[in-house]
Amino acid sequence: MARAARLERIKVTQLSMTLSSEVANEDSLDVLTPIFNDSTASKPIRVAGVVTTGTDSIDPSVLQSYLDETIMKSITLEQLVKSADVLNKRLCQHHIALNAKQSFHFQDYKNISDQNGMHSVLPLMEVVSQLDVLPPKTFTAKTGTNFGNDNDAEAYLQFEKLIDKKYLKLPTRVNLELLRGTKIHSSFLFNSYSSLSPQTILNLKVFSQFYNWNTNKGLDIGQRGARLSLRYExxxxxxxxxxxxxxxxxxxxxxxxLETCWRSTxxxxxxxxxxxxxxxxxxxxxxxxxxxxxxxxxxxxxxxxxxxxxxxxxxxxxxxxxxxxxxxxxxxxxxxxxxxxxxxxxxxxxxxxxxxxxxxxxxxxxxxxxxxxxxxxxxxxxxxxxxxxxxxxxxxxxxxxxxxxxxxxxxxxxxxxxxxxxxxxxxxxxxxxxxxxxxxxxxxxxxxxxxxxxxxxxxxxxxxxxxxxxxxxxxxxxxxxxxxxxxxxxxxxxxxxxxx
Incomplete structure (x- = not known):
């Protein structure tokens, strides 16, 4: 007797995997992939849901766009691992998270179809992702010194502020930096980063700097202007x-x-x-x-x-x-x-x-x-x-x-x-x-x-x-x-x- 296709749960596999990405760590999470062999790497999966913690400061629609473009598109276990790596890194790169970590729980299913009177068993793993986000700092201030070639040295004062989502929906961070050194007489930089999408960042810089161009101290350059850039990755x-x-x-x-400035020599x-x-x-x-x-x-x-x-x-x-x-x-x-x-x-x-x-x-x-x-x-x-x-x-x-x-x-x-x-x-x-x-x-x-x-x-x-x-x-x-x-x-x- 023909019956409609149905999903039957056969077992819950005791398998979990943790993926993390930190801003200072550039190592790829692909080092985790060797735990899968060729057969399990191509195993079909479906992301059934995502549970999040620490995302109160993120607009839900913004976070959803990042999920939709990464792990929600995964159809195999190998794709899930790579997509999770990309998601974690992109959240940190766009200043949405200071650190991101994911734990996956897999449930093994069998898709039984007897539409034509025959039973076809297709294994399917349903995945529930738990995304733990460490929110970025809303305000930071730091000072320090830089030393470089040709005996040049600089002292700087830097402030960073994360714009609250109630004022601006897009994740935006602004930076203010004051600098003075042996070659740089004075420098003021206002920097703003806005994540338009998981692939694009809009950057606005407003600057004023006066510095010595060559080593004989004979040419001083002054620049005041702005730079607007769009980065697609x-x-x-x-x-x-x-x-x-x-x-x-x-x-x-x-x-x-696009950059425009008034330059004085x-x-x-x-x-x-x-x-x-x-x-x-x-x-x-x-x-x-x-x-x-x-x-x-x-x-x-x-x-x-x-x-x-x-x-x-x-x-x-x-x-x-x-x-x-x-x-x-x-x-x-x-x-x-x-x-x-x-x-x-x-x-x-x-x-x-x-x-x-x-x-x-x-x-x-x-x-x-x-x-x-x-x-x-x-x-x-x-x-x-x-x-x-x-x-x-x-x-x-x-x-x-x-x-x-x-x-x-x-x-x-x-x-x-x-x-x-x-x-x-x-x-x-x-x-x-x-x-x-x-x-x-x-x-x-x-x-x-x-x-x-x-x-x-x-x-x-x-x-x-x-x-x-x-x-x-x-x-x-x-x-x-x-x-x-x-x-x-x-x-x-x-x-x-x-x-x-």
Whole structure:
């Protein structure tokens, strides 16, 4: 006798799984997937409901949109694990949660259908998710100091405030930062982040800063303006860009921005008793101008860490248009691979290039020195001083319209058992590149100039992979250099988040 299809509960499996994501922890939750074999990973599931705690400060419709775009779309156990990882991280990235943790309880069902007089048994696991959210702090204040290359130091005071949902439905956090240092005379920054959807963030910056541009203290820059940007980051990538069965957690995003500011350039005394002769290029920069930028940045990052990766690739392409003034494009590619146990040896290659074209109706009007490319330094082409490569006018680095730079680095764990697991690495590198002014010549001519007579260097050193920054102490030697290049033989210290 034909009967309607019905669901029959056969057992409740004693299985639970906890997934968590913290702001400071970038490790992927995909490390949990090996507990499933191929057969259980593809087991069909259905999310029957979600129980939440700690979500009083979140608008229900906002939280529902995040759930609908992640775990509620899961149809297999493998998809559920990955979706939970994405949900937890996205809640933290969008300042909706300080920490998020999920516990899943599975109930095993059988779907029995005898519509045609035959019984077809299809196993189906119904899932109930418990989402525990640690709400973000509604207000924080902190102060501290920053130290960097070239003996620069800064002191800052920062305030952060989470806007209550009764005033603004969208999750919004505002930030106010005051900063003063040896190179930055004064800086004021108002920053606002609003989550429009699980994929998009709207960012508004209002800034006022006065800083010294070059190392001889001869050029002071003042900027007052605002920047509005929209960032789109899909939750999941297409199979063409990412293998859904791999353990990688790639990042892909587009960012469009509009920036306008009033820029003041002032020639000042170097602050020493010795006389200083300013170049004509530097003197021509003095004055005020209105600067408007339209830009787009595309990033595809498959590396397992954005600062000290051991595997993966990075592709970054940025474009910038200043109407009536210049067009600027820059491309970066980084590939990292490791060998032996615990990534004992890591090999990294980086390639960067950029091109700037003066589109002003008055070709004699130069592009501002702050908008040009600069090369050289402990974080760039090592064994050269900061802004040490490229065109110069008297003693001043005036930047370039096109550049190419590349680096090959090999990292190794320390070969002693007691310190083998530490964050220190031995480092060998080879860097090279060139920076030119092409004077709006043809692109083929520009490529020809960039393809020969590179400045190169090599060296060895020690790297500390700290969670907040990367420290390098290298002993480096220039191999080839141009007459005007400012070389730095011997020890060189580097501190930052990105290196060549």
């Amino acid at each position: 899909p939750l999941f990538l297409h199979e063409i860009l990412h293998n859904p069965h791999s353990s990688e957690c790639p990042t892909l995003f587009h960012e469009w921005f 002032k020639i000042c005394s170097p602050g020493t008793g010795a006389p200083y002769m300013y170049s004509d290029t530097i003197l021509s920069q003095a004055g005020d101008q209105l600067r408007t930028l339209l830009g787009h940045t595309f990033v595809l990052d498959k590396r397992n860490h954005n600062m000290c990766p051991t595997k993966g690739t990075l592709l970054k392409w940025s474009n910038e248009l200043s109407p009536g003034k210049h067009l600027k494009t820059q491309f970066e590619l980084n590939s990292v691979k490791s060998w032996l146990n615990d990534d004992f040896i890591t090999f990294s290659t980086t390639f960067k290039t950029g091109y700037l074209k003066n589109i002003s109706s008055q070709q004699s009007l130069p592009v501002h020195i702050c908008d040009k490319f600069q090369s050289g330094g402990p974080n760039d082409i090592r064994s050269f001083q900061t802004f040490g490569l490229g065109p110069r006018d008297l003693y001043d680095a005036i930047g370039g319209d096109a550049f190419v730079s590349y680096g090959v680095s090999m990292f190794s764990r320390l070969p002693w058992k007691k310190v083998e697991k530490s964050n220190f690495r031995l480092h060998w590198f080879f860097n090279g590149g060139k920076l030119i002014n092409h004077d709006n010549t043809s692109l083929s001519n520009c490529i020809g100039q960039l393809s020969r007579e590179h400045s190169t260097s090599t060296g060895i050193g020690l790297v500390l992979r700290h969670p907040l920054a990367r420290f390098e102490l290298n002993f480096s030697l220039p191999i080839t250099a141009h007459e005007n290049d400012l070389m730095r033989k011997g020890f060189q210290f580097g501190l930052g988040l990105a290196f060549l």
